[in-house]
Amino acid sequence: xxxxxxxxxxxxxxxxxxxxxxxxxxxxxxxxxxxxxxxxxxxxxxxxxxxxxxxxxxxxxxxxxxxxxxxxxxxxxxxxxxxxxxxxxxxxxxxxxxxxxxxxxxxxx
Amino acid sequence: xxxxxxxxxxxxxxxxxxxxxxxxxxxxxxxxxxxxxxxxxxxxxxxxxxxxxxxxxxxxxxxxxxxxxxxxxxxxxxxxxxxxxxxxxxxxxxxxxxxxxxxxxxxxxxxxx
Numbered sequence: 152x153x154x155x156x157x158x159x160x161x162x163x164x165x166x167x168x169x170x171x172x173x174x175x176x177x178x179x180x181x182x183x184x185x186x187x188x189x190x191x192x193x194x195x196x197x198x199x200x201x202x203x204x205x206x207x208x209x210x211x212x213x214x215x216x217x218x219x220x221x222x223x224x225x226x227x228x229x230x231x232x233x234x235x236x237x238x239x240x241x242x243x244x245x246x247x248x249x250x251x252x253x254x255x256x257x258x259x260x
Numbered sequence: 261x262x263x264x265x266x267x268x269x270x271x272x273x274x275x276x277x278x279x280x281x282x283x284x285x286x287x288x289x290x291x292x293x294x295x296x297x298x299x300x301x302x303x304x305x306x307x308x309x310x311x312x313x314x315x316x317x318x319x320x321x322x323x324x325x326x327x328x329x330x331x332x333x334x335x336x337x338x339x340x341x342x343x344x345x346x347x348x349x350x351x352x353x354x355x356x357x358x359x360x361x362x363x364x365x366x367x368x369x370x371x372x373x
């Protein structure tokens with residue numbers, strides 16, 4: 152089976168940096184996704200990590216450690232529009248992606 | 261130009277009714293999915309089709325029946341609706357295997373009275 156843990160909520164200040172952690176246990180691992188979901192909207196793809204290390208994409212970076220079953224999403228220069236839920240999701244192989252419950256990020260002025 | 265479109269966006273109906281949700285994607289993807297997102301925002305896979313063939317069928321009551329007439333369409337029919345079916349249902353598509361990101365529709369908000 153699979154298990155994904157993320158903090159339920161986080162609050163950060165505009166202009167700051169925030170790190171959203173995700174830990175997982177799984178019998179099969181092919182990669183890890185991060186998605187963003189604004190309230191009342193569809194999830195949208197942010198990043199996909201297959202190998203260990205940090206991948207940077209503009210203000211957003213994602214890190215993976217397969218041996219520790221750990222990933223984080225780093226958001227820099229926070230903006231109000233970054234207030235959303237961030238979903239960690241496992242690619243367990245085949246056609247299946249397992250989503251975590253998500254972390255709701257509140258960005259305050 | 262909408263990549264993944266679902267209809268209707270809102271669905272309010274009474275317990276015991278039967279309803280359908282339609283989904284279409286114009287991305288040329290081979291794989292389509294139905295997810296249920298409950299009030300706690302947990303996104304749970306229900307079904308997945310690859311080239312019109314059912315490949316994932318999670319533990320879902322058999323009141324839920326997906327149908328894929330072609331690889332661009334995946335519809336969801338629900339019989340005998342129950343209060344616990346109230347949720348947001350998302351359709352998604354991806355090029356193929358699960359190492360590809362999924363593109364989601366805007367969701368159908370189902371409320372059972």
